[in-house]
Amino acid sequence: MGHKSEEKLIIDGKRLDGRALNELREIDMKVGVVSRATGSALVRFGNSVAIAAVYGPRELFPRFLQQSEAGILRVRYNMAPFSVDDRKSPGPDRRSVEISKVIRSALEEVIFLEEFPKATIDVFVEILQADGSTRVTAINAASLALASAGIPMRDLVSACSIGKVDGQLVVDLNGKEDNFGETDMALALQGSRKNVTLLQMDGVLTNEEFEKLLNLAKENCIKIYELQKKVLKENYKRF
């Protein structure tokens, strides 16, 4: 974030990959990709690809972690070593720890955890290819995986990234825009209740720019929510 770039990222209102400012990348969503898991999904935004698998509710060990009133949600976000340009050493680093935490907070409220005391619902997300906005791609995949796992939920969660690149406000930042743009922001929304469950931003924004980005985020999260619904309904079509 904030590194200077030699080249312009937006020329004549079009981004380097040909998109308009308010255009999402090409999106692919599939469910049931990990047959051993209770539920799973793969989500692709342009070249960013995330696979999410849900196991559980299942017994939680060690016992002292168990909560007698409700189950817990555990999330592990991890980037595969080959997902980025410069190989990333395997295993959690501070960034993955933080992202795992915020993804968990983004998903927890919609799950009826009170129906599974002493149990855990484990969500694993692997980033297979990273080209910007991996945490929101992860949330979109996790949301689909949870629904297809038959986890009781109040809503689906949809997420997108927005930001400021070359002074302009854009949607769905790719890797270059993420690294060389002025600001990037991630937002997750409960699809029908419209509560914001993830909000992170870094860069420099005036209040006006920030409010505009909030609106852009809301609009696009709703688009993504419609896509998620479509994928789930089509995958389980009855006739």
Place this chain on the structure above:
Amino acid sequence: MEEKYALELILKGKRIDGRKFDEFRKIEINKGIIKNAEGSAGVKIGDTEVIAGVKMNIGEPYADTPDEGILIVNSEFTPLASPDFESGPPQEDAVELSRVVDRGIRESHAIDMEKLVFVAGEKVWINFIDIHMINHQGNLLDAAALAAVAAILNTKIPKMEGENILRGEYEKELPISHVPITITVGKVGDSFIVDPNLQEEKILDSKLSIAIREDNTICALQKQGVKGLKFEDITQMIRIAREKAKELRELVQSGD
């Protein structure tokens, strides 16, 4: 239990220590308290206490920013500060706080990194800001961010003799371009409170930490907590943060 009582009170419009919803606890900032550091500050917000120290070293710049110095911000949840902190690798709360404080300083361009270069691509100043928690009575994030800013305002660049750094002798002040202040606003029911203490932190529905520069721009945002926020809540919380940031900025800039 105290947390339940704190919650009851807030829902009735009061706080457990009698503060108003938009009132911080007593803030004390003491700069230059660590002799061997190039800059330092101790901050107390109520009984929450943290100490930040700045050390400067010389090294190679990052490959993609050859004409900038380096900034490394680290926070330690020292076990002495709370019975809940353990020795060993940082737990997720510590990692998160560390990274949010880092972003507040980094994204705001508080330090003018271009003025910290000896030879572009080869030799630059590296700034280490280390923040140690000393006592955890709630709102560590705001205290840590405040201490970091106070410490860099207090930092002086050491003199050089040839290749050696002359510790203890100083050339000039660290070039500061902006003063970011981080304010955490908590939501409980329909109310917003600032500077949640230890009990209040446990009963918050959610909280939003906002880093604001002196020109009122927002440079970092982090939502924490399980419950969702309405869009109107976000707007409100930022408005509240902006006002409090002004107050804290005056405090941190005075007494130099």
Place this chain on the structure above:
Amino acid sequence: MDKEPSIEKETQEVIKEHPELKELQIVLPGEFLDEKKGRKVGRGAFFEGEKVFAKFLGVPRINEYEVNVLPLSGIYLPNIGDKIVGIISSTEVSGWFVDLNSPYSAYLPLAEGVDEFVDTQRTDISRFFDVDNLIFCTVSKVTKNKTVQVSMRDYGCRKLLGGIIIKVTPQKIPRIIGKEGSMIKLIKLKTACDIITGQNGVVWLRGENKAKAIEAILTIEKESHTVGLTEKIEKLLGE
């Protein structure tokens, strides 16, 4: 997931002409089902004020008595009265722990498993049930914290000898049994197997032609929500 656009269109036409088919379509977590209107809200739905929403990805069941959703997938959560196939996981002094294929395991007290008087000081009760034995039993108790107890007292409860077990999604068991047991009767008849289906998703089979029975059961599990399944299974078994 390529399909000819005309099939989608035809489906929509069929639904338009037969609005009652709409209820055969899938609903998603958080989707609005109906107004409560004094009816019971089933375990697969939740309500806020007068509005009832789906808790699961599944099939809606909306009639004059209740508003509910049957989940398409998930894990087994024990309920009192469930008839299940359990696996003895350990032998204690005066009872056994039973694996229910659930995040929660159950306890079978000695008195609930054995009719005769047993002197626990002198007897090693593993002579009645030993680790890995299969039992067909009833869930007799489930507390708020999901402490579960089972009993062998009911008619039909017994140790299952020989045979093997397969695990299927518990929510598919009703489909595997079929209306008034028609589906499972068909499978038993055509394969000459003894089959017991536990509501916990564990199915016990014994007989020469187990493989055919398993194929039929797993096909039902995979395609339980489609129309035209019965004919497909009849064909499969007829070979």
